[in-house]
Amino acid sequence: MIKELIYKNRSYRRFDESNKITESFLKDIIDLARVSGSAANRQPLKYKIITKKDESNIIFSNIKWAGYLTDWSGPAEGERPSAYIIIFYDRNIEVNKEFLYCDLGLAVQNILLCLVENKLGGCMIGSINKENIINKLKIKDQFEILLILAVGKPKEKIILEELKNDNIKYYRDKNDYHHVPKRKLSDIIIT
Amino acid sequence: MIKELIYKNRSYRRFDESNKITESFLKDIIDLARVSGSAANRQPLKYKIITKKDESNIIFSNIKWAGYLTDWSGPAEGERPSAYIIIFYDRNIEVNKEFLYCDLGLAVQNILLCLVENKLGGCMIGSINKENIINKLKIKDQFEILLILAVGKPKEKIILEELKNDNIKYYRDKNDYHHVPKRKLSDIIIT
Numbered sequence: 001m002i003k004e005l006i007y008k009n010r011s012y013r014r015f016d017e018s019n020k021i022t023e024s025f026l027k028d029i030i031d032l033a034r035v036s037g038s039a040a041n042r043q044p045l046k047y048k049i050i051t052k053k054d055e056s057n058i059i060f061s062n063i064k065w066a067g068y069l070t071d072w073s074g075p076a077e078g079e080r081p082s083a084y085i086i087i088f089y090d091r092n093i094e095v096n097k098e099f100l101y102c103d104l105g106l107a108v109q110n111i112l113l114c115l116v117e118n119k120l121g122g123c124m125i126g127s128i129n130k131e132n133i134i135n136k137l138k139i140k141d142q143f144e145i146l147l148i149l150a151v152g153k154p155k156e157k158i159i160l161e162e163l164k165n166d167n168i169k170y171y172r173d174k175n176d177y178h179h180v181p182k183r184k185l186s187d188i189i190i191t
Numbered sequence: 192m193i194k195e196l197i198y199k200n201r202s203y204r205r206f207d208e209s210n211k212i213t214e215s216f217l218k219d220i221i222d223l224a225r226v227s228g229s230a231a232n233r234q235p236l237k238y239k240i241i242t243k244k245d246e247s248n249i250i251f252s253n254i255k256w257a258g259y260l261t262d263w264s265g266p267a268e269g270e271r272p273s274a275y276i277i278i279f280y281d282r283n284i285e286v287n288k289e290f291l292y293c294d295l296g297l298a299v300q301n302i303l304l305c306l307v308e309n310k311l312g313g314c315m316i317g318s319i320n321k322e323n324i325i326n327k328l329k330i331k332d333q334f335e336i337l338l339i340l341a342v343g344k345p346k347e348k349i350i351l352e353e354l355k356n357d358n359i360k361y362y363r364d365k366n367d368y369h370h371v372p373k374r375k376l377s378d379i380i381i382t
Contacts (some may be wrong), residue, residue, distance in 0.1 A: 104292075
């Protein structure tokens with residue numbers, strides 16, 4: 001069961017933008033991030049839900065999509081995310097910086113898997129013009145952007161395949177399917 | 192469904208040690224970590240499965256449990272993990288160090304949720320005498336220990352509760368139930 005969700009959970013970058021996602025639904029999902037593990041239980045992560053068009057536009061124009069797809073600058077109108085979740089570090093909470101990012105991964109995975117269960121999908125975006133977003137959305141200095149999660153109803157086919165010649169770059173084929181090479185199990189287990 | 196697994200997925204520290212866990216089962220679970228998201232798809236994580244008693248003893252004597260439980264030094268004989276998964280960074284793979292730890296969280300959450308689905312549970316351990324473990328298990332210099340996951344059949348009751356007075360410390364009550372205070376949803380969502 002969980003295996004099926006995990007395999008379905010891919011980094012989706014093209015969505016059916018007409019599919020609306022409510023703030024209330026995203027709050028329920030953030031509740032699952034809330035109860036994820038946290039180093040020394042410090043819980044330093046904070047979340048902001050973006051569903052309004054004007055705020056979504058601010059996010060969209062300050063993030064970069066899919067570094068390896070050099071001839072694609074991001075989803076076209078109509079294929080953009082229906083919502084975003086900005087994930088912050090609350091600087092008022094003292095943490096070990098490395099495990100802060102581990103907390104981030106634990107929380108994000110809960111969110112992503114729950115999205116997939118609801119026939120939605122997300123994409124983690126780390127390439128962000130943070131200063132612009134902080135200014136335009138009037139975010140307090142207390143909060144540092146760690147990651148932005150794009151959320152929507154996926155409208156693309158993603159194919160996992162075996163990594164060859166150590167080439168980790170994902171790519172699109174002539175049918176516009178997105179291929180993601182993954183290392184073999186035997187290559188990631190140390191005996 | 193996933194919500195139930197996420198809520199059940201706690202940091203378990205006392206187990207039914209008589210419950211054996213096979214290497215083959217843990218390999219299947221690591222396959223779910225294998226297909227988790229990875230920053231720029233670099234996939235820098237490697238895994239080592241520990242199920243043999245002598246190796247488990249090495250791990251056990253080189254980790255620290257539950258920092259906030261100052262009068263408890265770890266699970267007694269019979270309540271120890273049945274297995275461990277050591278998670279490494281493969282230094283031959285170039286990464287952004289912060290997102291390495293995000294990858295770690297994403298991968299670990301897949302493993303933990305799958306354990307819970309199989310009526311097992313895990314505990315992430317970050318307080319590790321890495322040098323001792325590297326030496327005694329003869330791990331190559333190429334690999335840096337990031338985290339150790341203790342795995343077993345949980346034998347303790349864990350209660351989530353609302354965090355009060357900003358006190359994040361988990362504790363055990365007179366029934367030996369383990370309580371974990373979590374921030375309220377309204378305290379982690381920025382409006």
